[in-house]
Amino acid sequence: MLDWSFLTDVTGQLLSGLPLTLQLAALSLTIGFVLAVFIAGAVGSAFGPLRWIAKAHVELFRGTPLLLQIFLIYYGLGQIAPLRQSVLWPFLREPYWCAILALALNTSAYTAEIIRGAIQAVPAHEIEAGRACGMSGFLLCRRIIWPIALRQGLAVYGSEAILMIKATSLTSIITLTELTGIAHKLISSTYRVFEIFIVTGAIYLALTFLMSTAFALLERHLQAHHAHRRA
Known part of the structure; x- marks a missing residue:
C-alpha cells in the first residue's frame, strides 16, 4: 500500500529541483537554436572549410552519446x-x-538538421511564386521561406525540445541537483526507490505533456493563420 504522506513529502522535495531542470532546458535550447542557425547556414555554404567544420560538428554531436559529451566537457576541459x-x-x-x-x-x-530539412522541404513553386512577385534575398526568406519552414519543422523541433527536457536528467551525474539529482539523494537516504522514481517519472511526464501541448497549439495557430492569409 502506498504511503501517501511520504509521496506528498517526496513530491515537494522533488519539485524544488524543477526550476533548475527548466533553466537547463530553456538555456540549452535557446543557445543551441542560435548555434544551429549558423551551423545550418554553414552546412549549405559554398566555402569548403566552413562547410566541413559544420558537418563535422553535426556528425560528432549526433554520433556520440550525450552522457559521454557531458563527461568529456566536465572532466576533460580541466586537462x-x-x-x-x-x-x-x-x-x-x-x-x-x-x-x-x-x-x-x-x-x-540536431536542430541544425531540423532547420536544414525544413528549409529544403519548402516547395519550389512557392519560392518561384515569390520571385515572380519581385521578392529576392531577405524579403523572399522573410515572406516565403522562413514561414513555411517554421510550419514544416515545428513538430520535429517540439520533439527535440521534449528530448532536451528529459536529457537534463543526465546532468545529475556531475552533481547538479535537478529533478533526478534530488531523486538520487532521496533514494540514498530513504532506500525507497520505487516510490521516488514513480513520482519523478510523473513530474517528467507532466512536463513533456505540457510541452507537447504547447507546441501542438502553436502549430495549430500557425496553420490557421496560414489558411486565413491564403483565404
Missing part, C-alpha cells in the same frame, strides 16, 4: 592547461555551465 588559465575557466569549472555547454552543443547539431 587543458591554457584553458585553465583563460578567462573562460571560472565558468567552465562549474558543473552548471558545463552542463549548459554540453546540452546546447548536442541540441545544436
